[in-house]
Amino acid sequence: MGDRITTLGVDLFIPAAHKFSAMAAVMEACRGLWGDSDGTDPIEAATSFAEVMAQMQWFVKEDPTTGDVVGLSIDKKPYGDDKVVSAIAHFVREGSVIEMVNSEYTFWRWKFTGGAVVRQEGRVVYDE
Numbered sequence: 001m002g003d004r005i006t007t008l009g010v011d012l013f014i015p016a017a018h019k020f021s022a023m024a025a026v027m028e029a030c031r032g033l034w035g036d037s038d039g040t041d042p043i044e045a046a047t048s049f050a051e052v053m054a055q056m057q058w059f060v061k062e063d064p065t066t067g068d069v070v071g072l073s074i075d076k077k078p079y080g081d082d083k084v085v086s087a088i089a090h091f092v093r094e095g096s097v098i099e100m101v102n103s104e105y106t107f108w109r110w111k112f113t114g115g116a117v118v119r120q121e122g123r124v125v126y127d128e
Contacts, residue, residue: 004103005081007073012112013093016067019049022091026052029087030080056084072098082119085110089117 014022027043046052049069050060061071074081085098092112099109099122107122 003077005074005077006101007075007098008101008107009099010071010073010097012069012071012096012098014049014069014088014091015093016062016069018091019067019069022069022088023049023052025087025090026056026084029083030056053084056080058084074100085117090115092117 023046026049027046030043032041043052043055046055050062053060053072057074057076059073059075060069061073062068063070089112094113096112097109099107101107107124109120109122110117111120
């Protein structure tokens with residue numbers, strides 16, 4: 001996989017009531033993936049879903065009225081991208097998707113179904 005990953009499209013929803021549990025799941029799944037030079041793990045200091053996701057190089061979009069998570073995006077090489085989406089899968093609305101491309105123009109999407117996530121490879125198709 002290339003060094004840079006970019007979000008092409010997203011249709012994702014995590015209810016505000018599940019953000020703390022989703023945060024704990026990401027922290028558990030990604031603990032120890034990386035750390036500062038002093039040996040500390042920056043995700044341990046996170047106090048919100050948005051903060052822990054930012055430590056993993058993901059950007060969170062929230063509905064300003066409800067606090068629901070309505071989007072996630074990446075525009076670089078995240079830490080543990082497959083671990084992150086697997087960790088949050090239980091909290092994501094059925095049918096949600098995140099469409100991605102890397103610097104080698106490999107396309108895929110993560111589709112959330114049945115409390116799990118499936119990675120589906122993609123391709124560009126042009127109609128004649």
